[in-house]
Amino acid sequence: MRVAIAGAGAVGRSIAGELLENGHEVLLVDKAPTAISVERVPQAEWLLADACEITSLDEAALQRCNVVIAATGDDKVNLVVSLLAKTEYGVPRVVARVNNPKNEWLFNEAWGVDVAVSTPRLMSALVEEAVSVGDLVRLLRFSHGDANLVELTLPPESAVAGTQVGEVAWPQDTSLVTIIRGSRVLTPGPEETLEAGDELLFVAAQAREEQLEDLLQVRRETPES
Template sequence: MKSIIVGGGKIGYYLLKTLKERNFDVVVIENDKRVCQSIAEDIGVEVICGDGTDIDVLIDAGINDAEVVAAVTGADEDNLVVCQIAKSIFHITKTIARVNNPKNIAMFKKLGVDKTVCSTAVIANLIEGEFDKDNFRIVQTFERGNMILVEIKIDKGSLWDDSFIKDLILPKDCVVTSILRNDKAIYPRGNSRIVNDDNILILTSSNGLNDLRKQFRGTKEK
Protein backbone atom coordinates (compact mmCIF):
# COMPACT_ATOMS: atom_id res chain seq x y z
CA MET A 1 0.00 0.00 0.00
CA LYS A 2 1.32 3.40 -0.98
CA SER A 3 1.09 6.92 0.42
CA ILE A 4 2.19 10.20 -1.14
CA ILE A 5 3.40 13.12 0.95
CA VAL A 6 3.38 16.58 -0.65
CA GLY A 7 5.78 18.91 1.12
CA GLY A 8 9.24 18.08 2.41
CA GLY A 9 9.74 20.89 4.90
CA LYS A 10 10.13 20.42 8.64
CA ILE A 11 6.72 18.77 9.06
CA GLY A 12 7.10 16.63 5.93
CA TYR A 13 10.64 15.60 6.87
CA TYR A 14 9.69 14.22 10.28
CA LEU A 15 6.54 12.66 8.88
CA LEU A 16 8.58 10.84 6.23
CA LYS A 17 11.12 9.73 8.82
CA THR A 18 8.34 8.34 11.02
CA LEU A 19 6.66 6.47 8.17
CA LYS A 20 9.99 5.11 6.95
CA GLU A 21 10.66 3.74 10.44
CA ARG A 22 7.24 2.06 10.32
CA ASN A 23 8.19 0.42 6.98
CA PHE A 24 5.57 2.11 4.80
CA ASP A 25 5.81 2.58 1.05
CA VAL A 26 5.96 6.37 0.82
CA VAL A 27 6.89 8.90 -1.87
CA VAL A 28 7.46 12.60 -1.25
CA ILE A 29 6.92 15.51 -3.64
CA GLU A 30 8.93 18.67 -2.94
CA ASN A 31 9.72 21.61 -5.22
CA ASP A 32 12.98 22.70 -3.57
CA LYS A 33 15.87 20.76 -5.12
CA ARG A 34 18.13 21.16 -2.08
CA VAL A 35 15.41 19.81 0.21
CA CYS A 36 14.84 16.91 -2.20
CA GLN A 37 18.51 15.99 -2.11
CA SER A 38 18.62 16.22 1.68
CA ILE A 39 15.58 13.95 2.09
CA ALA A 40 16.93 11.40 -0.38
CA GLU A 41 20.28 11.25 1.43
CA ASP A 42 19.00 11.35 5.02
CA ILE A 43 15.87 9.20 4.85
CA GLY A 44 16.27 7.14 1.71
CA VAL A 45 12.73 7.43 0.36
CA GLU A 46 11.69 8.07 -3.23
CA VAL A 47 11.65 11.81 -3.91
CA ILE A 48 9.93 13.60 -6.80
CA CYS A 49 11.17 17.15 -7.30
CA GLY A 50 8.28 19.25 -8.54
CA ASP A 51 5.02 21.04 -7.81
CA GLY A 52 2.58 18.86 -5.88
CA THR A 53 -0.38 20.71 -7.41
CA ASP A 54 0.76 19.64 -10.90
CA ILE A 55 -1.17 16.62 -12.17
CA ASP A 56 1.78 15.28 -14.17
CA VAL A 57 4.02 15.44 -11.10
CA LEU A 58 1.43 13.54 -9.07
CA ILE A 59 1.27 10.88 -11.79
CA ASP A 60 5.08 10.59 -11.76
CA ALA A 61 4.88 10.04 -8.00
CA GLY A 62 2.56 7.07 -8.56
CA ILE A 63 -0.72 8.57 -7.40
CA ASN A 64 -2.66 6.03 -9.47
CA ASP A 65 -1.39 3.32 -7.10
CA ALA A 66 -1.73 5.35 -3.89
CA GLU A 67 -4.37 4.96 -1.20
CA VAL A 68 -3.45 7.98 0.90
CA VAL A 69 -2.34 11.50 -0.03
CA ALA A 70 -1.15 13.87 2.70
CA ALA A 71 -0.49 17.52 1.85
CA VAL A 72 1.76 19.07 4.51
CA THR A 73 3.23 22.19 2.91
CA GLY A 74 3.36 25.51 4.73
CA ALA A 75 0.62 26.94 2.49
CA ASP A 76 -2.97 26.00 3.29
CA GLU A 77 -4.15 26.88 -0.21
CA ASP A 78 -1.67 24.44 -1.77
CA ASN A 79 -2.66 21.69 0.66
CA LEU A 80 -6.31 22.20 -0.25
CA VAL A 81 -5.63 22.08 -4.00
CA VAL A 82 -3.55 18.89 -3.66
CA CYS A 83 -6.33 17.15 -1.73
CA GLN A 84 -9.03 18.29 -4.16
CA ILE A 85 -7.03 17.03 -7.15
CA ALA A 86 -6.39 13.72 -5.39
CA LYS A 87 -10.10 13.32 -4.65
CA SER A 88 -11.73 14.58 -7.82
CA ILE A 89 -9.30 13.37 -10.48
CA PHE A 90 -7.60 10.33 -8.97
CA HIS A 91 -10.38 9.21 -6.59
CA ILE A 92 -8.04 8.79 -3.61
CA THR A 93 -10.04 7.36 -0.71
CA LYS A 94 -8.14 9.16 2.06
CA THR A 95 -6.82 12.73 1.88
CA ILE A 96 -5.11 14.42 4.81
CA ALA A 97 -4.21 18.10 4.96
CA ARG A 98 -1.98 20.00 7.33
CA VAL A 99 -3.80 23.16 8.39
CA ASN A 100 -1.55 26.05 9.37
CA ASN A 101 -4.44 28.41 10.15
CA PRO A 102 -7.10 26.76 12.36
CA LYS A 103 -9.72 29.12 10.88
CA ASN A 104 -9.45 27.12 7.63
CA ILE A 105 -10.43 23.77 9.17
CA ALA A 106 -14.20 24.14 8.58
CA MET A 107 -13.65 25.24 4.97
CA PHE A 108 -11.33 22.31 4.25
CA LYS A 109 -13.91 19.85 5.55
CA LYS A 110 -16.71 21.45 3.51
CA LEU A 111 -14.56 21.14 0.39
CA GLY A 112 -14.06 17.41 0.83
CA VAL A 113 -10.75 16.96 2.66
CA ASP A 114 -11.10 13.81 4.79
CA LYS A 115 -8.89 14.83 7.71
CA THR A 116 -7.40 18.16 8.76
CA VAL A 117 -4.66 18.11 11.39
CA CYS A 118 -1.81 20.20 12.72
CA SER A 119 0.39 17.57 14.36
CA THR A 120 3.04 15.50 12.58
CA ALA A 121 2.43 12.57 14.91
CA VAL A 122 -1.30 12.62 14.25
CA ILE A 123 -0.78 12.66 10.47
CA ALA A 124 1.51 9.63 10.77
CA ASN A 125 -1.08 7.82 12.85
CA LEU A 126 -3.84 8.64 10.36
CA ILE A 127 -1.79 7.17 7.53
CA GLU A 128 -0.88 4.07 9.53
CA GLY A 129 -4.49 3.78 10.64
CA GLU A 130 -5.62 3.72 7.03
CA PHE A 131 -3.32 0.76 6.34
CA ASP A 132 -4.45 -0.96 9.52
CA LYS A 133 -8.13 -0.08 9.13
CA ASP A 134 -9.47 -3.63 9.51
CA ASN A 135 -8.87 -3.29 13.27
CA PHE A 136 -8.06 0.34 13.95
CA ARG A 137 -10.00 3.37 12.76
CA ILE A 138 -9.39 6.94 13.83
CA VAL A 139 -12.87 8.37 14.28
CA GLN A 140 -12.02 11.97 15.17
CA THR A 141 -9.27 14.21 16.47
CA PHE A 142 -9.73 16.91 19.10
CA GLU A 143 -7.72 19.76 20.61
CA ARG A 144 -5.86 20.32 17.33
CA GLY A 145 -4.76 16.70 17.19
CA ASN A 146 -3.72 16.28 20.81
CA MET A 147 -6.62 13.93 21.58
CA ILE A 148 -7.78 11.08 19.33
CA LEU A 149 -10.93 8.96 19.37
CA VAL A 150 -10.09 5.53 17.96
CA GLU A 151 -12.32 2.53 17.24
CA ILE A 152 -10.85 -0.97 17.61
CA LYS A 153 -12.53 -4.07 16.18
CA ILE A 154 -12.16 -7.14 18.39
CA ASP A 155 -11.34 -10.36 16.53
CA LYS A 156 -11.62 -13.84 17.98
CA GLY A 157 -8.43 -14.72 19.85
CA SER A 158 -7.13 -11.15 19.89
CA LEU A 159 -5.59 -9.65 23.00
CA TRP A 160 -8.84 -8.36 24.52
CA ASP A 161 -11.26 -11.04 23.34
CA ASP A 162 -13.27 -12.46 26.27
CA SER A 163 -11.76 -9.98 28.74
CA PHE A 164 -13.31 -7.77 31.42
CA ILE A 165 -12.75 -4.01 31.30
CA LYS A 166 -11.31 -4.11 34.83
CA ASP A 167 -8.61 -6.57 33.70
CA LEU A 168 -7.33 -4.51 30.75
CA ILE A 169 -3.84 -3.10 31.09
CA LEU A 170 -4.19 0.09 29.10
CA PRO A 171 -1.29 2.30 28.01
CA LYS A 172 -1.05 5.73 29.57
CA ASP A 173 -3.62 8.29 28.32
CA CYS A 174 -6.10 5.63 27.15
CA VAL A 175 -9.73 5.61 28.34
CA VAL A 176 -12.41 3.17 27.13
CA THR A 177 -15.48 5.31 26.40
CA SER A 178 -17.91 2.81 24.87
CA ILE A 179 -18.44 -0.77 23.68
CA LEU A 180 -20.39 -1.09 20.42
CA ARG A 181 -22.20 -4.42 20.08
CA ASN A 182 -24.96 -5.36 17.62
CA ASP A 183 -25.59 -1.69 16.75
CA LYS A 184 -25.97 -0.79 20.44
CA ALA A 185 -23.67 1.27 22.65
CA ILE A 186 -22.74 -0.18 26.04
CA TYR A 187 -21.39 2.11 28.76
CA PRO A 188 -18.24 0.32 29.97
CA ARG A 189 -18.01 -0.71 33.60
CA GLY A 190 -15.40 -2.81 35.35
CA ASN A 191 -17.42 -6.02 34.97
CA SER A 192 -18.28 -5.39 31.30
CA ARG A 193 -16.99 -8.26 29.15
CA ILE A 194 -15.45 -7.67 25.71
CA VAL A 195 -16.33 -10.33 23.16
CA ASN A 196 -15.62 -11.22 19.55
CA ASP A 197 -16.99 -8.69 17.00
CA ASP A 198 -17.25 -5.88 19.56
CA ASN A 199 -16.00 -2.45 18.57
CA ILE A 200 -14.28 -0.53 21.36
CA LEU A 201 -14.08 3.27 21.40
CA ILE A 202 -11.03 4.66 23.17
CA LEU A 203 -10.03 8.26 23.80
CA THR A 204 -6.27 8.65 23.78
CA SER A 205 -3.31 10.86 22.95
CA SER A 206 -1.01 10.47 19.96
CA ASN A 207 1.61 8.66 22.05
CA GLY A 208 -1.11 6.57 23.66
CA LEU A 209 -2.34 5.46 20.25
CA ASN A 210 1.12 4.25 19.27
CA ASP A 211 1.43 2.25 22.49
CA LEU A 212 -2.10 0.92 22.15
CA ARG A 213 -1.52 -0.32 18.61
CA LYS A 214 1.72 -2.05 19.61
CA GLN A 215 0.02 -3.72 22.56
CA PHE A 216 -3.07 -4.79 20.67
CA ARG A 217 -1.16 -6.44 17.85
CA GLY A 218 -0.30 -9.26 20.25
CA THR A 219 -2.54 -12.30 20.78
CA LYS A 220 -3.83 -13.93 23.91
CA GLU A 221 -1.57 -16.49 25.48
CA LYS A 222 -3.04 -19.96 25.46
Template sequence: MYILIAGAGKVGRYLAQNLSEMHQIGSIDLNQTHLSQLEGKPNITTYKGDATDPKKLEEAGILRADIVASVTGDDEDNLVIAQLAKQVYQIPRVVARVNDPRNQWLFTREWGVDIAVSSPQIILQLISEEVSLGEVLTLLKLRVGELSLIEVTIPQNSP
Protein backbone atom coordinates in the same frame (compact mmCIF):
# COMPACT_ATOMS: atom_id res chain seq x y z
CA MET B 1 1.04 0.51 0.68
CA TYR B 2 2.16 3.57 -1.29
CA ILE B 3 1.94 6.94 0.48
CA LEU B 4 2.55 10.14 -1.45
CA ILE B 5 3.68 13.05 0.70
CA ALA B 6 3.47 16.55 -0.76
CA GLY B 7 5.98 18.73 1.04
CA ALA B 8 9.45 17.68 2.18
CA GLY B 9 10.05 20.30 4.85
CA LYS B 10 10.44 19.29 8.50
CA VAL B 11 6.98 17.73 8.74
CA GLY B 12 7.13 15.96 5.38
CA ARG B 13 10.62 14.58 6.02
CA TYR B 14 9.62 13.35 9.47
CA LEU B 15 6.60 11.55 8.03
CA ALA B 16 8.56 10.07 5.12
CA GLN B 17 11.38 8.77 7.31
CA ASN B 18 9.07 7.18 9.85
CA LEU B 19 6.50 5.77 7.44
CA SER B 20 9.17 4.34 5.15
CA GLU B 21 9.95 1.67 7.73
CA MET B 22 6.73 -0.11 6.73
CA HIS B 23 5.53 1.52 3.48
CA GLN B 24 6.69 2.77 0.10
CA ILE B 25 6.91 6.56 0.15
CA GLY B 26 6.89 9.15 -2.59
CA SER B 27 7.95 12.65 -1.56
CA ILE B 28 7.33 15.63 -3.84
CA ASP B 29 8.60 19.16 -3.25
CA LEU B 30 9.90 22.15 -5.18
CA ASN B 31 12.88 22.50 -2.84
CA GLN B 32 15.77 20.25 -3.89
CA THR B 33 17.58 20.88 -0.59
CA HIS B 34 14.65 19.36 1.31
CA LEU B 35 14.45 16.41 -1.06
CA SER B 36 18.19 15.73 -0.93
CA GLN B 37 17.85 14.93 2.78
CA LEU B 38 15.57 12.03 1.82
CA GLU B 39 17.43 10.77 -1.25
CA GLY B 40 18.98 7.34 -0.90
CA LYS B 41 16.83 6.36 2.07
CA PRO B 42 15.20 2.94 1.77
CA ASN B 43 11.60 2.88 0.48
CA ILE B 44 11.61 6.62 -0.31
CA THR B 45 11.53 8.03 -3.83
CA THR B 46 11.82 11.80 -4.26
CA TYR B 47 10.29 13.93 -7.00
CA LYS B 48 11.16 17.56 -7.66
CA GLY B 49 8.12 19.54 -8.71
CA ASP B 50 4.99 21.45 -7.81
CA ALA B 51 2.47 19.12 -6.17
CA THR B 52 -0.40 21.35 -7.31
CA ASP B 53 0.43 20.34 -10.91
CA PRO B 54 -1.45 17.18 -11.95
CA LYS B 55 1.37 16.14 -14.31
CA LYS B 56 3.89 16.29 -11.47
CA LEU B 57 1.54 14.36 -9.17
CA GLU B 58 1.24 11.65 -11.81
CA GLU B 59 5.05 11.52 -12.19
CA ALA B 60 5.22 11.08 -8.39
CA GLY B 61 2.87 8.10 -8.56
CA ILE B 62 -0.46 9.49 -7.39
CA LEU B 63 -2.24 6.99 -9.64
CA ARG B 64 -1.06 4.15 -7.38
CA ALA B 65 -1.25 6.01 -4.05
CA ASP B 66 -3.31 4.61 -1.19
CA ILE B 67 -2.87 7.74 0.90
CA VAL B 68 -1.90 11.31 0.04
CA ALA B 69 -0.60 13.58 2.78
CA SER B 70 -0.40 17.23 1.86
CA VAL B 71 1.87 18.86 4.43
CA THR B 72 3.38 21.90 2.75
CA GLY B 73 3.75 25.17 4.61
CA ASP B 74 0.99 26.75 2.54
CA ASP B 75 -2.69 26.13 3.29
CA GLU B 76 -3.81 27.04 -0.23
CA ASP B 77 -1.44 24.48 -1.74
CA ASN B 78 -2.49 21.83 0.77
CA LEU B 79 -6.14 22.35 -0.08
CA VAL B 80 -5.55 22.24 -3.86
CA ILE B 81 -3.45 19.07 -3.53
CA ALA B 82 -6.14 17.47 -1.35
CA GLN B 83 -8.88 18.36 -3.84
CA LEU B 84 -6.90 16.94 -6.74
CA ALA B 85 -6.11 13.77 -4.81
CA LYS B 86 -9.69 13.12 -3.75
CA GLN B 87 -11.77 14.50 -6.59
CA VAL B 88 -9.58 13.89 -9.65
CA TYR B 89 -7.61 10.79 -8.61
CA GLN B 90 -10.11 9.27 -6.13
CA ILE B 91 -7.46 8.60 -3.48
CA PRO B 92 -9.09 6.65 -0.60
CA ARG B 93 -7.47 8.67 2.24
CA VAL B 94 -6.34 12.27 2.07
CA VAL B 95 -4.64 13.97 5.00
CA ALA B 96 -3.93 17.71 4.90
CA ARG B 97 -1.98 20.00 7.19
CA VAL B 98 -3.66 23.23 8.28
CA ASN B 99 -1.02 25.85 9.03
CA ASP B 100 -3.32 28.73 9.97
CA PRO B 101 -6.16 27.67 12.33
CA ARG B 102 -8.39 30.35 10.77
CA ASN B 103 -8.45 28.18 7.63
CA GLN B 104 -9.60 25.02 9.44
CA TRP B 105 -13.20 25.48 8.24
CA LEU B 106 -12.11 24.87 4.63
CA PHE B 107 -10.45 21.51 5.28
CA THR B 108 -13.54 19.31 5.05
CA ARG B 109 -14.59 16.19 3.16
CA GLU B 110 -16.47 18.41 0.69
CA TRP B 111 -13.12 20.01 -0.17
CA GLY B 112 -11.35 16.64 -0.48
CA VAL B 113 -9.84 16.34 3.01
CA ASP B 114 -10.52 13.21 5.05
CA ILE B 115 -8.32 14.24 7.97
CA ALA B 116 -7.25 17.83 8.68
CA VAL B 117 -4.31 18.27 11.04
CA SER B 118 -3.77 21.63 12.71
CA SER B 119 -1.03 21.68 15.35
CA PRO B 120 -2.33 24.82 17.13
CA GLN B 121 -5.86 23.37 17.18
CA ILE B 122 -4.63 20.04 18.55
CA ILE B 123 -2.64 21.77 21.30
CA LEU B 124 -5.62 23.97 22.17
CA GLN B 125 -7.90 20.94 22.37
CA LEU B 126 -5.46 19.02 24.57
CA ILE B 127 -5.08 21.94 26.96
CA SER B 128 -8.84 22.53 27.06
CA GLU B 129 -9.51 18.87 27.80
CA GLU B 130 -6.85 18.80 30.50
CA VAL B 131 -8.27 21.89 32.19
CA SER B 132 -11.92 20.86 31.96
CA LEU B 133 -11.65 17.13 32.60
CA GLY B 134 -9.17 16.96 35.47
CA GLU B 135 -8.71 13.24 36.15
CA VAL B 136 -10.28 12.13 32.84
CA LEU B 137 -7.62 11.19 30.30
CA THR B 138 -8.46 10.78 26.61
CA LEU B 139 -6.54 7.74 25.39
CA LEU B 140 -7.73 7.53 21.79
CA LYS B 141 -10.05 9.37 19.40
CA LEU B 142 -11.68 7.52 16.53
CA ARG B 143 -13.46 8.68 13.40
CA VAL B 144 -12.27 12.29 13.61
CA GLY B 145 -13.40 12.89 17.18
CA GLU B 146 -16.79 11.15 16.97
CA LEU B 147 -15.74 8.42 19.41
CA SER B 148 -13.29 8.50 22.31
CA LEU B 149 -11.70 5.93 24.57
CA ILE B 150 -11.17 7.53 27.97
CA GLU B 151 -9.68 6.62 31.32
CA VAL B 152 -11.20 7.99 34.51
CA THR B 153 -9.33 7.81 37.80
CA ILE B 154 -11.76 7.59 40.74
CA PRO B 155 -10.24 8.29 44.16
CA GLN B 156 -10.62 5.50 46.74
CA ASN B 157 -12.66 7.76 49.04
CA SER B 158 -15.13 8.56 46.27
CA PRO B 159 -18.77 7.61 46.94
Protein backbone atom coordinates in the same frame (compact mmCIF):
# COMPACT_ATOMS: atom_id res chain seq x y z
CA MET C 1 0.52 0.83 1.92
CA ARG C 2 1.80 3.47 -0.49
CA VAL C 3 1.77 7.07 0.77
CA ALA C 4 2.59 10.25 -1.14
CA ILE C 5 3.59 13.31 0.90
CA ALA C 6 3.44 16.77 -0.67
CA GLY C 7 5.99 18.90 1.13
CA ALA C 8 9.47 17.65 2.03
CA GLY C 9 10.15 20.09 4.83
CA ALA C 10 10.72 19.11 8.45
CA VAL C 11 7.09 18.02 8.88
CA GLY C 12 6.95 15.96 5.70
CA ARG C 13 10.29 14.27 6.37
CA SER C 14 9.28 13.45 9.94
CA ILE C 15 6.01 11.85 8.79
CA ALA C 16 7.89 9.93 6.10
CA GLY C 17 10.35 8.56 8.65
CA GLU C 18 7.57 7.30 10.91
CA LEU C 19 5.71 5.65 8.02
CA LEU C 20 8.85 3.99 6.69
CA GLU C 21 9.62 2.56 10.14
CA ASN C 22 6.13 1.03 10.07
CA GLY C 23 6.85 -0.70 6.77
CA HIS C 24 5.03 1.58 4.32
CA GLU C 25 6.19 2.87 0.93
CA VAL C 26 6.66 6.64 0.90
CA LEU C 27 7.06 9.18 -1.90
CA LEU C 28 8.12 12.73 -0.97
CA VAL C 29 7.22 15.47 -3.46
CA ASP C 30 8.53 19.04 -3.37
CA LYS C 31 9.15 21.73 -5.98
CA ALA C 32 12.07 23.34 -4.14
CA PRO C 33 15.46 21.83 -5.05
CA THR C 34 16.76 22.75 -1.59
CA ALA C 35 14.07 20.54 -0.02
CA ILE C 36 15.23 17.42 -1.84
CA SER C 37 17.44 15.90 0.84
CA VAL C 38 17.63 12.24 -0.09
CA GLU C 39 20.28 11.57 2.53
CA ARG C 40 17.86 12.58 5.32
CA VAL C 41 15.25 9.96 4.37
CA PRO C 42 17.14 7.58 2.09
CA GLN C 43 14.51 4.83 2.17
CA ALA C 44 11.87 7.12 0.61
CA GLU C 45 11.28 7.86 -3.05
CA TRP C 46 11.85 11.52 -3.98
CA LEU C 47 10.32 13.64 -6.71
CA LEU C 48 11.30 17.22 -7.59
CA ALA C 49 7.99 18.55 -8.88
CA ASP C 50 5.09 20.92 -8.21
CA ALA C 51 2.38 18.87 -6.48
CA CYS C 52 -0.25 21.33 -7.69
CA GLU C 53 0.28 20.33 -11.33
CA ILE C 54 -1.45 17.37 -12.94
CA THR C 55 1.67 16.41 -14.91
CA SER C 56 3.62 16.14 -11.65
CA LEU C 57 0.96 14.01 -10.01
CA ASP C 58 0.85 11.78 -13.08
CA GLU C 59 4.60 11.30 -12.72
CA ALA C 60 4.07 10.49 -9.05
CA ALA C 61 1.48 7.84 -10.08
CA LEU C 62 -0.92 9.17 -7.47
CA GLN C 63 -3.59 6.70 -8.57
CA ARG C 64 -1.44 3.96 -7.00
CA CYS C 65 -1.40 5.66 -3.59
CA ASN C 66 -3.57 4.56 -0.69
CA VAL C 67 -3.02 7.83 1.17
CA VAL C 68 -1.94 11.34 0.21
CA ILE C 69 -0.69 13.75 2.86
CA ALA C 70 -0.64 17.45 2.00
CA ALA C 71 2.00 18.68 4.43
CA THR C 72 3.36 21.89 2.94
CA GLY C 73 3.55 25.16 4.84
CA ASP C 74 1.03 26.79 2.48
CA ASP C 75 -2.67 26.15 3.10
CA LYS C 76 -3.59 27.02 -0.50
CA VAL C 77 -1.21 24.39 -1.81
CA ASN C 78 -2.50 21.79 0.65
CA LEU C 79 -6.08 22.41 -0.46
CA VAL C 80 -5.23 22.11 -4.15
CA VAL C 81 -3.24 18.91 -3.61
CA SER C 82 -6.10 17.44 -1.57
CA LEU C 83 -8.72 18.28 -4.19
CA LEU C 84 -6.66 16.87 -7.06
CA ALA C 85 -5.79 13.72 -5.14
CA LYS C 86 -9.43 12.98 -4.39
CA THR C 87 -11.18 14.10 -7.58
CA GLU C 88 -8.60 13.33 -10.28
CA TYR C 89 -6.93 10.24 -8.84
CA GLY C 90 -9.52 8.78 -6.47
CA VAL C 91 -7.10 8.47 -3.55
CA PRO C 92 -9.02 6.70 -0.73
CA ARG C 93 -7.58 8.75 2.14
CA VAL C 94 -6.41 12.36 2.06
CA VAL C 95 -4.87 14.01 5.12
CA ALA C 96 -4.09 17.73 5.07
CA ARG C 97 -2.05 20.00 7.31
CA VAL C 98 -3.70 23.25 8.41
CA ASN C 99 -1.13 25.98 9.02
CA ASN C 100 -3.45 28.88 9.81
CA PRO C 101 -6.37 28.02 12.16
CA LYS C 102 -8.46 30.68 10.39
CA ASN C 103 -8.45 28.47 7.29
CA GLU C 104 -9.58 25.33 9.09
CA TRP C 105 -13.18 25.69 7.90
CA LEU C 106 -12.02 25.16 4.30
CA PHE C 107 -10.44 21.78 4.98
CA ASN C 108 -13.45 19.59 4.44
CA GLU C 109 -14.93 17.02 2.07
CA ALA C 110 -15.66 19.68 -0.56
CA TRP C 111 -11.90 20.13 -0.95
CA GLY C 112 -11.19 16.40 -0.86
CA VAL C 113 -9.93 16.39 2.73
CA ASP C 114 -10.74 13.34 4.85
CA VAL C 115 -8.77 14.41 7.92
CA ALA C 116 -7.52 17.93 8.68
CA VAL C 117 -4.68 18.29 11.19
CA SER C 118 -4.26 21.74 12.72
CA THR C 119 -1.09 21.87 14.81
CA PRO C 120 -2.13 24.97 16.84
CA ARG C 121 -5.54 23.46 17.57
CA LEU C 122 -4.03 20.08 18.43
CA MET C 123 -1.53 21.62 20.86
CA SER C 124 -4.30 23.65 22.46
CA ALA C 125 -6.47 20.54 22.75
CA LEU C 126 -3.68 18.56 24.38
CA VAL C 127 -3.20 21.31 26.96
CA GLU C 128 -6.93 21.36 27.69
CA GLU C 129 -7.03 17.57 27.85
CA ALA C 130 -4.26 17.57 30.43
CA VAL C 131 -5.91 20.04 32.78
CA SER C 132 -9.67 19.72 32.18
CA VAL C 133 -12.02 17.48 34.13
CA GLY C 134 -15.67 17.40 33.14
CA ASP C 135 -15.20 19.49 29.99
CA LEU C 136 -15.41 18.04 26.49
CA VAL C 137 -12.16 18.56 24.56
CA ARG C 138 -12.07 18.23 20.77
CA LEU C 139 -8.88 16.41 19.75
CA LEU C 140 -9.37 15.81 16.02
CA ARG C 141 -11.88 16.66 13.31
CA PHE C 142 -12.97 14.18 10.65
CA SER C 143 -14.35 15.79 7.51
CA HIS C 144 -16.59 12.89 6.51
CA GLY C 145 -19.86 12.97 8.43
CA ASP C 146 -18.83 16.11 10.32
CA ALA C 147 -17.55 13.98 13.21
CA ASN C 148 -14.86 14.69 15.79
CA LEU C 149 -12.65 12.72 18.14
CA VAL C 150 -13.44 14.16 21.57
CA GLU C 151 -12.29 13.45 25.11
CA LEU C 152 -13.77 13.99 28.55
CA THR C 153 -12.36 13.05 31.96
CA LEU C 154 -15.26 11.91 34.10
CA PRO C 155 -15.64 14.15 37.18
CA PRO C 156 -16.22 12.56 40.61
CA GLU C 157 -19.87 13.58 40.74
CA SER C 158 -20.75 12.74 37.14
CA ALA C 159 -24.28 11.54 36.55
CA VAL C 160 -22.97 8.36 34.90
CA ALA C 161 -20.19 7.45 37.35
CA GLY C 162 -20.90 3.96 38.69
CA THR C 163 -23.15 3.15 35.73
CA GLN C 164 -22.50 0.38 33.23
CA VAL C 165 -21.77 1.50 29.66
CA GLY C 166 -24.75 -0.42 28.29
CA GLU C 167 -27.14 1.34 30.68
CA VAL C 168 -26.23 4.86 29.55
CA ALA C 169 -28.57 6.52 27.05
CA TRP C 170 -25.82 7.81 24.77
CA PRO C 171 -26.79 10.53 22.29
CA GLN C 172 -27.41 9.53 18.70
CA ASP C 173 -24.37 9.69 16.38
CA THR C 174 -21.86 9.15 19.19
CA SER C 175 -19.66 6.16 19.89
CA LEU C 176 -17.56 5.50 22.98
CA VAL C 177 -14.27 4.27 21.49
CA THR C 178 -12.18 3.52 24.56
CA ILE C 179 -11.78 4.13 28.29
CA ILE C 180 -8.38 5.06 29.68
CA ARG C 181 -8.16 4.22 33.37
CA GLY C 182 -4.76 4.91 34.84
CA SER C 183 -2.28 2.85 32.82
CA ARG C 184 -5.02 0.62 31.38
CA VAL C 185 -6.78 0.97 28.03
CA LEU C 186 -10.22 -0.65 28.26
CA THR C 187 -12.61 -1.78 25.56
CA PRO C 188 -15.97 -0.23 26.50
CA GLY C 189 -18.18 -3.31 26.59
CA PRO C 190 -21.79 -2.95 27.79
CA GLU C 191 -20.98 -4.39 31.26
CA GLU C 192 -17.96 -2.13 31.88
CA THR C 193 -18.68 0.25 34.77
CA LEU C 194 -17.70 3.88 34.34
CA GLU C 195 -15.59 5.34 37.15
CA ALA C 196 -14.74 8.86 38.22
CA GLY C 197 -11.43 9.87 36.67
CA ASP C 198 -11.94 7.71 33.58
CA GLU C 199 -10.71 9.38 30.39
CA LEU C 200 -13.40 8.68 27.79
CA LEU C 201 -12.69 8.95 24.06
CA PHE C 202 -15.63 9.33 21.67
CA VAL C 203 -16.22 9.76 17.99
CA ALA C 204 -19.20 12.10 17.92
CA ALA C 205 -21.11 14.25 15.48
CA GLN C 206 -20.40 17.90 16.19
CA ALA C 207 -24.10 18.59 16.65
CA ARG C 208 -24.18 16.07 19.53
CA GLU C 209 -21.18 17.34 21.49
CA GLU C 210 -23.14 19.63 23.80
CA GLN C 211 -25.68 16.88 24.49
CA LEU C 212 -22.85 14.44 25.27
CA GLU C 213 -21.16 16.89 27.62
CA ASP C 214 -24.44 17.52 29.45
CA LEU C 215 -24.95 13.76 29.87
CA LEU C 216 -21.52 13.29 31.46
CA GLN C 217 -21.56 16.38 33.64
CA VAL C 218 -21.89 16.63 37.40
CA ARG C 219 -25.15 15.48 38.95
CA ARG C 220 -27.61 18.27 39.54
CA GLU C 221 -29.11 18.44 43.01
CA THR C 222 -32.84 17.81 43.15
CA PRO C 223 -34.58 20.75 44.89
CA GLU C 224 -36.12 19.86 48.23
CA SER C 225 -39.92 20.00 48.31
